[in-house]
Amino acid sequence: MTDETVLVGGFAHETNTFAPTPTGRKQFQQRLERFGEAVPAELRGTNTGIGGVIDVADDAGVDLIHTVAASATPGGHVTEAAYEFYTGEILEGARTHREEIDGVILPLHGAMVPEGMDDGEGPLLADLREVVGPEVPIVVTLDLHGNVTDEMVAAADALVAYETYPHTDMGDTGATGMEILLETIRGSLTPTMAVERPPVLAFTPTQNTREGPMAAIMAEARELEAREGIRKVNVFPGFAAADIPEMGFSIPVVADGDPDAAADAARDLAETVWERHDALVGDYPTPTEGVRRAAALAADNEDDGPVVVADVGDNPGGGGTGDTTPVLRELLEQELTDAGFAIMCDPAAVQRVSTPASASASRSASAARPSAGSATRSRESTAT
Numbered sequence: 073m074t075d076e077t078v079l080v081g082g083f084a085h086e087t088n089t090f091a092p093t094p095t096g097r098k099q100f101q102q103r104l105e106r107f108g109e110a111v112p113a114e115l116r117g118t119n120t121g122i123g124g125v126i127d128v129a130d131d132a133g134v135d136l137i138h139t140v141a142a143s144a145t146p147g148g149h150v151t152e153a154a155y156e157f158y159t160g161e162i163l164e165g166a167r168t169h170r171e172e173i174d175g176v177i178l179p180l181h182g183a184m185v186p187e188g189m190d191d192g193e194g195p196l197l198a199d200l201r202e203v204v205g206p207e208v209p210i211v212v213t214l215d216l217h218g219n220v221t222d223e224m225v226a227a228a229d230a231l232v233a234y235e236t237y238p239h240t241d242m243g244d245t246g247a248t249g250m251e252i253l254l255e256t257i258r259g260s261l262t263p264t265m266a267v268e269r270p271p272v273l274a275f276t277p278t279q280n281t282r283e284g285p286m287a288a289i290m291a292e293a294r295e296l297e298a299r300e301g302i303r304k305v306n307v308f309p310g311f312a313a314a315d316i317p318e319m320g321f322s323i324p325v326v327a328d329g330d331p332d333a334a335a336d337a338a339r340d341l342a343e344t345v346w347e348r349h350d351a352l353v354g355d356y357p358t359p360t361e362g363v364r365r366a367a368a369l370a371a372d373n374e375d376d377g378p379v380v381v382a383d384v385g386d387n388p389g390g391g392g393t394g395d396t397t398p399v400l401r402e403l404l405e406q407e408l409t410d411a412g413f414a415i416m417c418d419p420a421a422v423q424r425v426s427t428p429a430s431a432s433a434s435r436s437a438s439a440a441r442p443s444a445g446s447a448t449r450s451r452e453s454t455a456t
């Protein structure tokens with residue numbers, strides 16, 4: 073017999089709206105799709121948002137009702153069908169269990185953009201609020217790459233973001249979210265949020281929380297949490313490859329019943345962010361200049377190993393397609409030798425080099441080996 077019952081649902085995607093290939097249910101199934109009791113069977117004890125939620129619930133003797141856990145590799149817009157399906161699982165769970173649940177916790181991402189919409193999380197939370205009503209607390213944990221919309225802030229009682237990038241604290245974030253939810257259910261916390269959005273577009277490499285401007289901003293966030301009435305200071309540098317109106321930096325602060333304290337803390341940290349905006353925006357060379365600088369560095373430091381050039385505009389970890397060629401073109405045009413290039417997504421090229429006989433060889437070989445020749449031709453036709 074437990075005192076509290078909490079509904080859990082996870083549906084996470086970082087949507088690169090510039091990527092041409094939509095993200096459908098198949099893409100979620102390739103990474104993570106579990107329902108009901110298969111969720112804790114898969115995620116208990118893992119460094120994930122839901123793993124952290126389960127840890128705290130187990131310790132506190134809280135009953136969890138699992139709906140769905142789904143996430144896909146960053147990519148193009150989430151299809152309408154996939155969005156309706158996964159949000160439907162969460163909303164249906166809330167409808168079914170409305171009378172028995174004391175709260176809801178949703179580990180989401182924050183940068184989901186479904187087809188035909190600007191924001192995936194905000195409308196889900198608004199719909200969920202309709203279902204559970206104003207009295208049932210909703211806490212949402214998010215990746216710090218989330219683009220936090222006003223609708224998300226309005227519909228949730230508290231948002232809780234990762235504090236690290238590269239991300240290492242997914243489980244801790246889920247645990248903190250669950251602790252905040254339990255404090256709210258038990259009446260020791262009355263969460264109220266305020267959000268500031270300093271007008272800064274932080275480029276991915278400058279979002280590193282281990283050094284540079286973000287390390288200092290995160291340290292200040294932790295200091296602000298020691299202030300009277302402040303429960304959680306969230307820092308979202310945002311996800312620039314989601315081309316939506318509310319894309320960018322946001323600082324939603326959770327205070328205990330004191331909206332002014334939340335607003336003051338958010339404002340103070342936003343000023344720090346603004347003071348550091350030059351470092352956050354960064355200074356990045358064009359492909360021409362970048363390759364030129366790399367060549368000069370390599371020539372000056374022959375014994376120091378390779379110089380690595382990263383095309384941060386096409387990062388597959390952020391939904392990039394991995395098929396853009398400006399850096400490769402510069403390597404060729406600047407006639408660099410002793411240089412390598414990786415990785416290029418080019419199925420047609422892979423087809424050509426992995427086929428036993430190349431196109432010209434297959435034609436000359438087709439008289440001697442007609443079956444191999446015809447097979448080569450048919451594979452080539454499907455690759456184009």
Ligand SMILES: [Zn+2]
Binds near residue numbers: 215216217239
């Ligand atoms: Zn992230």
